[in-house]
Amino acid sequence: MVSRALSIQTGRAAIARHLEILAPLNESEREALTSLKELVDFAAGQEITKPGAPLDDPMFVLAGWICRCSTLSDGRRQILDFYLPGDLVGDGSRTGKRAHAFCVALTPATCVRAGELIALTRSQPDRFPGLANVWGAFESEIEKRLIDQIVRNGRMLAHERLAHLIKDLYERHRRVGVLVSEPFVMPLTQEMFGDALGLSTVHVNRVLQQLRREQIVRTSLGRVEMLNAQLLEAAVQATR
Amino acid sequence: MVSRALSIQTGRAAIARHLEILAPLNESEREALTSLKELVDFAAGQEITKPGAPLDDPMFVLAGWICRCSTLSDGRRQILDFYLPGDLVGDGSRTGKRAHAFCVALTPATCVRAGELIALTRSQPDRFPGLANVWGAFESEIEKRLIDQIVRNGRMLAHERLAHLIKDLYERHRRVGVLVSEPFVMPLTQEMFGDALGLSTVHVNRVLQQLRREQIVRTSLGRVEMLNAQLLEAAVQATR
DNA sequence: CGTCAGTTTGAAGCGAATCAAGAACAGTGG
């Protein structure tokens, strides 16, 4: 277990890197980031947003995994997207949008409120040229991931879906610097993988066994570890 | 066949109704809509946008059906979303977004450029209070449909997917006034349905036969007609 | 009248769901 203080520190770094990837920041913008102070904690399984709720309290994820999901009346559940450290969750403040789905913490998670920073930088685009434009880029990223999810679940086989999703999660961690090297630990049960990929838990189990035999992953209770990015890449290539 | 002039006229009405649904418009805003003049025609199958292209030329659909789709390297295709008369396609101008997928005309289609209207109303939110905020609402609608698509293809059976999609398309036509009553004609081949729903053409055919036996649809070459909204509703209920 | 895209049909097979039962494990309280 990593200490909470440490994981929050790497979370802050993840936010900064994520922002810098989307737009170069100047000094006053980097300074503005230090105004992100108001932490919010969520327990594993806790609901963060309901469908229909106003999206007026955007937050950055500092630590932990969060997902967006929908459910059908008979209980079938579909995970739509994952939010990782450095990601922005629940944004839509500008346009008065409302949530289209649930937002749930998959693990214990810590976030930091970003509403004020967003409002401030939007109102002064001259002082914050990078940050003022970055919020739209987050929305664009989210749309990209929804599209990936549609293609994955609509046109890929089970093992392709798993490899593709794991690779996506891995890359997202890497580029914001949360992860330095393998193994890459995903705190997801096989049921969560199934709900994300439109597969039954049992079948996820069987596909993971296959990936395990290929030395691509290792599994233990409530987690899957990706061991070898190159082998994973090869497994994904087939679908690109 | 409907005359082009007539279908463009109903297309203009569809745009107006769609906008009014999203935000009430004042007189100067209704007048601003008359500035939508520059028509663009697309042939069936014609590509409108490529992935990576800047989204700097947003257009309203006046007539015809357009879709967004992705393809894998081995040719598997996934339709992500449909754009119908009254819908806004290719928007992202504000944030300099780039397209994440192809945009293709499924039928001969006519659009009208909206870039200037969007820029104008954004720059003068006091004069155009409704329109200035409406563009974000379009993005929100698109996100909603992407989410529906994920849930449909991830967690529904073939006949549920078809019923759910048809109902969605029907409702969207109805609420913008393009459609007054049944039958509701969809100019889609069974292959297109398959590409949208993550099913093989053969299986789409079989499910359509079932819906035909239930008097819900009628089919002919290159089109599917929805005959009875109540029966369709009942078929969808199971999944809500 | 031939062509071609789209639809329809049947047979065979595969991928994944389902059902059911057991094993491994973490957390809990005695």
Added chain:
DNA sequence: CCACTGTTCTTGATTCGCTTCAAACTGACG
């Protein structure tokens, strides 16, 4: 420290939804 509990994982047998393949059929169109 250990029995108890509940969650997660694992396994085998069976079923089913859907795909694939191949071939024939239909209707629009030049």
